[in-house]
Amino acid sequence: MKNISLKSRSDQADEGGPLAGATLWPIAPGEALNRWHVSQAEVEYFPGAARPMPDAIDYRFINGWVATGDLPCREALRARLLIRDVQLPALIDFSNIYLGGEDPRVDFSTFCFRPLLIRRWMRCVVTADTAQTVRFAAETCGGMHVWLNETKVLTHEPYDRNIAHSATFSADIPHGESLLTVFLEDLHERDTSCFFKLMLLEGKGVAAGIQARIDSHSMREVEATLNGLRTDRLFYDKGTVRVVADYLPDRPVEIELGPDWHPSETVTMNVLPDGVGKTAQPIRFTISKDNPTATLFDIAGLRAGCISLTFVVQVGGVRIERGLGTSILPPPLSLDQNHISGRKRAALDVMVAGGKNEPSRALVLLALGKEPEQAARLIEHALPPVIERHDCADFWLLPLLWIFRAHAWTQLPDELWERLRGVILNFRYWLDEPGDDVMWYWSENHVLCFHIAQYLAGDLFPNDVFPNSGKTGLQHRAQAEARLHRWFDAIDEHGLAEWNSAAYYPIDFLGLFTLFENTDDPRLKERTGKLLDEIFVMTALHTLESVPSGSQGRIYEKELFAGTATELASVAAIAFGGTWYAGHDRAAALFALSDYEPPPLATDFAFPLKGKRLAARYTQGLNMNAKLSLWKCADAQLSSVAQYKTGELGHQQHMADIQLSGHMLARFWINHPGDLKVWGGSRPSYWAGNGINPRVAQYDNVALMLFDLTRQPHAIRFTHVFLPVELCDEVVVETNWIFARVANGYVGIYGSSALEALQQGLFAGMEWRMHAEKAGWLMIAGSADVHGGFSAFRESCLALAPHFDADAVSLTLDHPDGKLLLPFEGELQRAGTPLPFAPLSTVPHIGVDGGALHPWTEMKELSA
Template identity: 35%
Template sequence: MTAANCEIGRNDALTRFLISDPIIKRFGQFEDHETMEDKLKYKFQNGFVDVGDLPCRKHFWQQMANRSVDLNDKPECPHINFANGKRKVDFSGFIYTPTHVQYWAETILHSDKKQSCNFKLSTCGGVRIWVNRKLVTQFTPFKRNTVSSVEISLPLEQGKNEVIVHAEDLFERDTQYFFELILLDDTHLKTYLDGLNEQNLADIEAFTSGLAYNLNVKNHQFYLQSECELPASLSVKGRIWGMSNEEEIDETLTLQSIQIEQNKFCLQLPPTLKPAHYAVELAFQYQGIELKRVCNVNIMPEGKAPAQSSIQARKQNGLAFIAAEGMNTTGKLLALLANKSNPELAASILNRTLQKISLREDCSDFWMVSVLWAWKMSNYTQLPDKMWDRVKSSILGYRYWLDEPGNDAMWFWSENHVLCFHVSQLLAGQYFPREQFLCSGRLGNEQQKIASQRLNLWFDHILENGLTEWNSSCYYPIDYIGLFAIYELSDCDLLKQKAKTVIDRLMIMSALHFQNGVASGTMGRVYEKELMANEMTELAGFGHIAWGDGWHTRMCASLPMFCLSQYEPPALSNEIARLENRNSVEAYYTQGMDKAAKILVWKQAGVMLSSSVDHLTGKPGHQQHLLDIQFAKNPKARVWLNHPGEDTPGGEGRPSYWAGNGVLPRVMQHKNTAMMLFKLNADTRVKFTHIYLPTEALDEVFINEHWCMIKSGNAFVVIGCSEPIERVSQGLTRGREVRSYGEQSAWYVEVGNLSPELNFEQLVASWKDTKVELRGSESSAVAKISTPTEQSFQLSWDGACIVNNQSWSFPPEAGLNPIIK
C-alpha cells in the first residue's frame, strides 16, 4: 500500500482530506428563550435579510468561539472527501432546529523543505487547525451564512506533516458550512492520505467524477454513464432521502455489484419511491476504497391527469388523488379528513406534525395553518378525542411571533413566512378567544386582534407592491396556504376580500406563465429541482385544478385548501393559460418594491419567453430566475441562461449552479426577443455564463462557435453569444450545458414557430453566421445584432435599448395588474 496523493501549487485549494462522521447535537435550551426585536417593516426584499443574530447563535458564539477543543477527542476519519470540482470542503445543508454540527478532517502535507506556507482560510462556521499536533490556527467568526477569511501560516517540516482540522457551526435551517484553504505561496506541496493505494484512489475518483446521469428517472431505473473504465470490479450501496420538506423519506440501497457495459450501468431504485425529488447518495466500493457521491434525481409521474370539464369535478378528483398519493403532510391530512378515509394514516400524519410544531421546527408555521384548518373541519370526528386535545395544546403553546419568547431557528422575515405566522395567530385566537396562550401570555381574542393588525400591514405592502417571490413555483403554494385559510376560515370580511384580491392576482400571473400544463417562466425565487422537473411542482397542480390541463402532483402544502375552498379563478386566467381564442399573449407587469421586478411575457402555442428586466443589474444575485424559455411539446424542454452562483451543480448555495445568478445581468425583452449583458467582477469565482440544455427533451440542436439553435415540436429558439461558446463534453452536465467564458458577454435570444416556408435546416442556415457584437467595457458596454429577418436589437449596460431603430423601454404604465395584449 502507498499513500494516495496529489500536488497543489499557488492558488490551488487543499481538498484532499479524510473526514469523520458528523457529531450532531441539538442546541438551544429552554432556559435560553428570549424575545427578539421586531425589525420587520413589511417592506420585503429578495435575498439575504440581515435580522441580526438569533438567540441560539448568540448563545452558541458565547459558548463555542473561545472554547478549547482537545485534539485527543478527534474520532476516526474514515471517509474520503470527494471534492468533485469544488474548492471547498463543504458540509452545507438544512436542519430545522438549532443544531451544533462538528466534523474533523485530516491529511498529510509533504514539503521538500522546512518552510512556513501561507494559506487563505475561508469559512462559514469556525475552524481550528493543528500541524504536527500543535494548534496553529483558531478562527471562529461563526457568522451565519457569511464567508469570513483570514491569512494563516502553516509551519511545515521537511517531509511529512500531519494536518488536522476541526470545523463546526450552528445549523439554523439552510446553512452554508465549509472551510476552504488556498495556497498563496509560489511552492508545491503533496497531499497524502495514509493507507490508501494511490492508483486505486485515482481510478475511482476519475470514474466517480466522470459520472453523468439522467436527472429524470422512469420505472425506477437509474442509468449512469462514466467517461472512464475501471480495471477491476466495482460495488455500490447507498441511501436515499427526499429533497422536499414535505415528506420524510429515508431508504437504503443494498450492496450490489455493478455490471458496466460500454461505460454504462443501471441501478434499480426502491419501487416504493413515489414521484418526487430525491437525493441518492452512492457509496462506491473499489479495491478496499469507498467514495461517496450524491446524485439529485426526479422520479417522474407517468402522465397528465385526466381531463375534466368542471372545476368542481377537478377539485374532487384532486382531493381523491392527494388522499391516495399525496405526500404525508398536513395537506394530505385535510384531504383524508374531507374524504373520511384512512384514519390511521391521518392520525400518524397529525401526530408527526404536532411533534414538528412542539419542537418549533422551521416551516412549522406552514403546517400550523393546516392544523388549524383540520381543527375547524374535524368537529372531533374520525380521530380520537385525545388526539384533538393534543392539537389544542399545541395551538395554545406555539410561538407565533418575535415578541414571544423562544430559542429556535424559525424564519420570521420572508413574505411567505410572515403571512403564515400571522394567519396562524389570527385563526388560533379566533378559535380560542378566551383561552390563554402559554408563550405570549395573551388571551386568544388579543392574539386575533394583534394578528389582524399585522395582516393588514402585510396586505398593505403586497397590494401596493406585489411579491418579491414573483411567479415562484416553490413559494406561491406557500402563499396560498395563508391566503386560502383567510378566504375560507377568517371571520373578518375585509381580510377575506384582501385575500381574494391577492389570490386573483396570483392566478392571473400564473396563467400568463402556464404552458401546456406546466408552471414556468421568470421567478423571484427558485431551486434547481423545480426548474428541472416543473410538471411535479405544486404550482403545476394548481394549474390543472384551475384550468383543466396538466399533472396531478403529490406536493400538497396548499392544493387541498384550493380544492376544499369555494374559490374559482377569474375567467381571464383560463383564457390566457390555455390561449383560448388567442394566437399569442404579450403581457407586462411589475412586482416588488419600487417595481423591482419588471416582468415581460410572450407566449404562443409552441413556446414561451419571459424575463424580468432591469432587475438589480450588476449586483450579487440570490435565487432570481431572470430569463426562461419553455417549449410546449415536452414539459422538460425548458431552457435558460444564468451566471452560476457556485462551482458545481446540485449544491446548497443561494444562488446555486443553475438556480439564480452569481452576478445579475442586464436584461431587456421585446416581444419574442431578448438580450442579456453579463459583466462579472474581477474577483468573481465562476468565470463563465451558460445555457441549460436538456438534450433528451429536445428534438434537434445545432451548435457552432457562437450559436445554439433548438427545435422542439414546431417551435424554435436561437441563442447567440458575442463570445465563443462550447458544449460541455465531460462530467455531470456533458451534452446538456453550453458555456461562454469571460468576464463580459452578450447573449441574444429569439423564439418562434417554424412554418412551411421556414424549416429548422433553413433557420440554421440563415442564422449561423450572424454576429452578436459587444463593444466597450464597464458602463460603456453596448451589444447589438442585426438578424436575418432584418430586425435589430441594441442594448447598453446603462439600460438604453433600441429595437428596430426605435427606443424601447419597459412600459412605465405597467403595474401589478398585467397589461395583456
C-alpha cells in the first residue's frame, strides 16, 4: 500500500514534527463513524440554464416536502455527472475536525438563498486487529464517494433533492492502520438536507478516529470538554451569558467564542441570521478543574431571540467546533395604549428609531417623512436579493412595491426610483417565466406573496412590457387576479395548512396587508379583510400573555424557545396590546401603517378574564386534516392537533404544547426528535416537529399522545419532553410523572415508561426522555382558579390513573366524565362511546366555562 499522509497543507509547511498517533474509538456493528477530519467547504454558484417551468400548482397546500422536479441547476448537475470522474486528490487541506456526539450522521444541512454546489472531503483513520472484509452501510442526501486508502470502494450519487438514499459496500481492510476518505457533495437549493452516515455492518476489532499533533488522551479530553459545554441558562432576560463545563479536563483547554460569522449565502432557520452582534473580537477563556465556568458577554443592547454560539478549540494543527444556542430577552417594551391606533403610532415611533435592515422600515420612514437618507440605504440593501432572485425575494419585494406605489419620485433621488422601477419590471413573478433561481413557488405563503407581487407590479406599470415574461402590466395584473382568487378559494375551503404558525403567519401578513392597502378592487379588498379577521382570531386564541404558542403547522426552534420574540408576537402586541420585543417587525410595520383593525372580540380571546375558561375547536389544512383543540384560561393554555398524518414521517408540525402566563417562556411540549444535532438545520429538528407523527387527542384540559416508532424506519428510538425548570416556581418529579407550577399556572406530564432526566448537555435538567418504541404521554394544563392549590392539581392528575397498553398502542384514563380511551387508530372514546372530532369547520367554534361551542362570528361578547 502506498503511504497516504493525513497531513494538511499547514501540517506539511509546519516544522513542528510528525503527527502523533491516532485517537481511536472502537466501532461495533451497528455503530456509525461520526468523527472525521473535514476540509473547508468548496462553494460554487451553480444556476444552470434559465428556462420556464410548468405551472403545476394545484392550490392544495401541504406541510412538507413538495417534489418539484429538477430545476435548471439540478439538470445542469446531472449533465455534469455524466462526464466527470471524482478522483482522490494528492493533497487535501483537512483543517477542521467534526465530532458528531450523539448524532450518527455527519450533517451539514443548511439554507441557501441561491443554487450552490457545496462539496467537502472527510477522512478518518481506521484500524483492524486482523485483515478482513468489512461491510458498511452508507446513507446520504447528496452524492458521496468513498476510498479505502487509494482504492475507491463506493460511488453513490442519487442527488435527489432532500431525499436520503442508502447503499451497502464491502472493503478489504488490512491488519493495522488505513485511511477512509469520503467526498460529500450536494446542490443546495434553499432548505437542504446535506449529510452522510457511514455505519459498520460487519467487522471485528475495528476502530476509527482522528489524528493530530497531540496525544490520544489530550484529544479525548478536548472532545469531552467541548461536548460538556452548556450555557448556565437557556433563557437570559438580564445579566451575562455564562458557559458551564460539565466535564473538567485534567489539563486546561483553551476555547474561543469567535465573532459571529454567517456566510451571506447560507443560514440556519433556527436562530437569528444576524447572530449576537456583540463584538468583532473573539472571546477567549480556559476550562480547567479550577475554572469550570466562564463569562461570555452581557445581553444589554442585544436584540431578543435565539442566537447561535460557536465554541472553537485550536489544537494540534486542527480546528474543532461545538455549536450551541440560547435565548436572549432583554427588557421588553409595553404597548398599553387603550386603542389600536395609539399602539400603531407608538410602534411606528419605535421602528423609526431603530430596527433591522428591512425594506419595511424604509416604508415606515417614508410614510412618516423621516430620515430619507436612511430609507434610501435600506432600499439599496434590499435590492440585490431581489435582483439576484434569492429565495424569499418575494417577501422583500412586497414592501418595495408598496414604497413605489405610495412614494415614487418623492423624498429620494430620481436615480434610485428609476433603479427600483427596473427591479420591479425585471423580476420573475412566477415559475412559468424563464429563470435559473431556486425561489420557492409551491408553499401556501409563497404562492400568496408571488401573486400579490405580480398583481401590484402589473397594476403599477399597465402598459410596460416586463422583459422577463414578455407580458404587459395589464396581462400580469389579469393573470395574478385570477390566481389570487384561486388561492382565496382554496383557503376558504380548507383553511391554512400552516395553521397558527408564528413563523409563517407573518409572511401571510406581508402579502395580505400589502394587498389590503394597495388594491382598488373591492372584491379582493373584501376577501383580504375577511381572511385577516380569521387569522387574527386564530392568533388571539393561541396567544397567552403576549406569546403566540400552541399547536402550529410549521415551526422552528426559535419559535419554541423565544415565541415572544417573533414577528407574530410583534403583530399580536400591536393588535391586542401587551409586551413587545421590537426588532422583528417586517409584518408589524405593514400592519401599523395599514387601516386594518382586527375584530374587537379578538382581544378578549387573547386576554381571557380571571376565572373564565375558553374552549375552541376548528379545522385547518387540506381536507380539514388538522383538527385543532384549545383549552385556555388566564394562567394556562393547552393546544393540540388531532389525527394529523398519524404514524407518518413528520416535517415541521408542532402537535401539542402548554403555555403558562407566569413567564413568557414557560412553554412545555413533547416530540419525537427528527434529528440528534442540537440547533441543527434539519426539518424536523431536535425539538421542532416530529420524526414520526404521534396520535393526539384532547379532552378539555388533557392532551393524550401515542407514539409508535415501529411504523417507520427512523434511527431515533426515543421521545422526550421539554420542561423549563429554571423558570418554574415548583417542580415535582416522580417515576412517570412531572408536575410544574409557574405563578398560578400548572402543568402535569405523564409518560408510560420511566422518564430519564438528562444530566449533561445543553438541556440538562430540562429534558426527560422515554426510551420506548411504543409510548403514551399525557399533557395536562391547570390553574389555581380552576383546580385550587398545586397539590390539589397534582392529586387530580394522579387520579386519572393512566394505563398504557403497548400491544394495542392505546391509553386509558379514569376521567371524572367517564373512562377515556385513545387507540392509535380510531376515535377517542368516553365511557365506551366514540367522540368524533367536531365541528368540522374552518371557523373557530368557541365555548366559555364548559358551555356549548358557537362560531366566533356569531358571538357578541364572551359570556358564560
